[in-house]
Amino acid sequence: MRYILKCVSCGRYTLKEACPACSSKAVRAVPPKYSPDDKYGSYRRQVKEETWMKEGLL
Ligand SMILES: [Zn+2]
Numbered sequence: 001m002r003y004i005l006k007c008v009s010c011g012r013y014t015l016k017e018a019c020p021a022c023s024s025k026a027v028r029a030v031p032p033k034y035s036p037d038d039k040y041g042s043y044r045r046q047v048k049e050e051t052w053m054k055e056g057l058l
Pocket of ligand 1: 007
């Protein structure tokens with residue numbers, strides 16, 4: 001499974017470990033409202049990734 005990464009410097013979302021915009025390190029992006037106890041969490045994460053794709057962030 002591929003994870004969405006976020007640049008620690010400029011905040012750009014990417015799938016690469018190095019930001020394509022500024023070459024800084026990118027770390028895994030965590031959905032802000034994610035809860036491990038939420039049984040619908042994985043579904044919502046999938047929806048979120050689809051939203052990012054539609055916005056051209058992936
Ligand atoms: Zn960056």
